[in-house]
Amino acid sequence: MVVECSTDEIAKAVRDYDGVTRKRAIGEVIKSLRLVTPNVPVSFGDDAALIQNGDTGLLLAADGIWSRLLDADPYWAGFCAVLVNVHDIAAMGGTPLAIVDILSVKDAKVCHEVLRGMYEASAKFCVPVVGGHLHPDAEMNVIDVAILGSVDPEYAIFSHTAEVGDRIVAAIDLHGRIHPSCAMNWDSATLRTAEEVRAQIRVMRTLGEERLVSAGKDISNPGVIGTLGMLLESSRKGAVVCLEDIPRPDLDALGLTFEHWVRMYPGMGFVVTVPAGSVDTVLKLFTGVGMAAADIGVVTDSERLIIRHCDTETMVFDLNEQGIMGLPRDD
Secondary structure (H helix, E strand, C coil): CCCCHHHHHHHHHHHCCCHHHHHHHHHHHHHHCCCCCCCEEEECCCCCCEEEEEECCCCEEEECCCCCHHHHHHHHHHHHHHHHHHHHHHHHEEEEEEEEEEECCCCCCHHHHHHHHHHHHHHHHCCEEEEEECCCCCCCCCEEEEEEEEHHHHCCCCCCCCCCCCEEEECCCCCCEEEECCCCEECCCCCCCHHHHHHHHHHHHHHCCCCCCCEEEEECCHHHHHHHHHHHHHHCEEEEEEEEHCCCCCCHHCCCCCHHCCEEECEEEEEEEEEEHHHHHHHHHCCCCEEEEEEEEEEECCCCEEEEECCCEEEEEEEECCCCCCCCCCC
C-alpha cells in the first residue's frame, strides 16, 4: 500500500488539529501547580506521575473525556474513560490497579450508558472501578476518571528520556474499525477478547523490565505524529519520520485519507524510542500480541519534528520555538 500524501498538507493538518491545539494550555497549568517534592521524581509531561512509596512506585494519572464524544455516544465515552487511563499506566511500563471516577449527569439515560461502557471496559481490562463522586443534578454531562497503577521505578518508561540516535517504533492494533460514533476514533479494543487486550497492555511492562526502550507514550488524541511530538518535547529532542513506514490499515478500503489516519486516536497504540540494537526484539514483542509495529524514524538533537515522503520533507513542529504542551524550560 503506497501512501498518497503531501508532507506540507500532513504537517499543517497535524499542527491545526484540535487534538493537538488543545494541549497548548498544559504549560500554564504546570507553571501554576508544579511543586518539586523528593518522593515524586516524575510528574507533568509524562503519562502518569511516579510516586516513590518505599522501594515501590505508584503511578497516578487522570483523564477527562472530550464532551463532543460524550454527546455523540455515552457508552463509547464511558468505555474510553477506562481505556485511555489504562493506556497511561501501561505506557509507563506499569500495571493498572484501580480506578475512581467523577460523574456529572443531567440525563439518567446518558448516565446509564456511560456506566455500562465503563463497566464493560473495566471487566475487559480487569481494572476495577472502586469509588468516586457523583453529581446527579448537574447542568451538563461530564465524565472524568483517575487511575492508580504500580511499577518498579527501576523499570519505568518515561517520556523525557529519548536519546539521540534512537529508532522510533510505532505500534498499533490494526484489527479494528472506524468507530461508528466518532470518525476520529479507531476501535480495536471492543473487537478483541479480554485476554488479547490484557496481553497488549502487558507488553509495555515487558519492554520496561527488559530495558528495551529509552522512552515511550501511548498514542492519544493528537494521533501518532502529535503524540511523538509530545514525547520529543518532553525529551528536548527532534526526529525525522518516514510517513510511508507508519502502520496503517487498508485506507482505500476504508475510504480514509492518510491525513485522516495519522490524526486518529488508534485505540491501542504506542510510540517508543529504541536503541538500534533492540529494534527487532521490540517489533517481535508487539507483533506477538497482534499489533502492527514498524521502525518509522530516528531521534535527532534538533528539537524539530520533520516528516519525509518520497523526495520531500516538511517540519511539523519546532519544539524549541513553540512546544505542543508549552512545558516550562528551566534553562
